[in-house]
Amino acid sequence: MESNGGVDESTRLLKELQSLKDSKRDIEARISALEGQLRQIQSNQQLNKKASSDCSNGGSEFGHDLTPDMIYRYSRQLLLPSFGVQGQSNLLKSSILVIGAGGLGSPALLYLAACGVGEVSALFIVDFEICRLGMVDHDVVELNNLHRQIIHGEAYIGRSKVESAAAACRSINSTIEIIEHREALRTSNALEIVSKYDIVIDATDNAPSRYLISDCCVLLGKPLVSGAALGLEGQLAVYNYNGGPCYRCLFPTPPPTTACQRCSDSGVLGVVPGVIGCLQALEAIKVASLVGEPLSGRMLLFDALSARIRIVKIRGRSLQCEACGENATMTQENFQHFDYEKFTQSPLSPAPLKLKLLKEDCRISSKEYEEVVKKGDAHVLIDVRPSQHYKIVSLPNSMNVPLASLEDKLPEIESALKSIDNGNAGVYVVCRRGNDSQRAVELLHNKGFVSAKDIVGGLESWARDVDHRFPTY
């Protein structure tokens, strides 16, 4: 039993907690910014000192270019015979761009920051501007990102992913130069952004971005570490490296739109992009440090369910490739006008598509459907989402007939209708966002269920307009 006093008290505590969390976040952001400024000043001072000491060999007193702090911080890597001082020195001088601060980008960025990519306090660096760890993303952190995008925390929900990722990287390693690109990568800005880096990591999740990033890397001669993760599977390859193929060499035509699924529709187990993102960091480190054998001309395939990793050989560079072939048509000029969304028939931004297939009188709003329920009008509600969606949450008294099996299940719908009101009941169709429900109503109309109507905006509109406590996912 909770008295009103208890409710008031918990509201007050929640408010105070929120206000303290906000202050903490702002203070942390301020600390990060000040640390960045301080590093810049110290770095300039070191450069000046170096210039005035006229040290022409460019090395430190230890016969290599690592400072005592670097030796201590990176000692476990320096101890590796195959990596050692030379590998670390190469790594510190490199600059890497990670495109996408989501499921793949999270572990990739954390490891790259930790291992010293973008180190600015190096004595040997004449132009510290060349060393940097860059990140591009235009999105904000959402609660349903956190199960896989481990670089972000609850305190950053609603704020820029790049801001959040940069703060996390700085808290691990305050000696590196982090560049925040809080924008989407487009043909209009890609050449300028990518040109500032040595190596690119594609940690995006859609087809147009993959082609755009690959073409841009070919035009600028940058190696590309490309990763993908969906459901329980992942893949990884290094493109445009040492004469190896580019993404277009392998996939000259985009896959059909239905094959380009996203995590928001198909689901993904958080660890799967985690594994692939770690491997992307590893490949980028190998390329940057000139150590080992990068995954060029080969592709790694990861299957989480069977715990299998396979490496397959892939085709080499294609002479016919539009981007890197002998008669390539892709120039910097063409790139800037190329329509990647049209080419791949799929959108760059993850905003869900909004179909409009039906006439207005074949549709009702979620509020109107609420009236149908309240009045007790005889009707059948068909939920056409896949069964795993239905198991998460559904409206009462609905019947689950996934769109893919709708045509086979027409007799069941018929008998459900006959069992109430002798077949004169209404038929309403609902799905997650109101696209599949329209496709279903079209099919039902063609099969003689002429009164079928779809609920506009699906369960998302029900949650927004009718029942705020109805779960969304």
Ligand SMILES: [Zn+2]
């Ligand atoms: Zn190519």
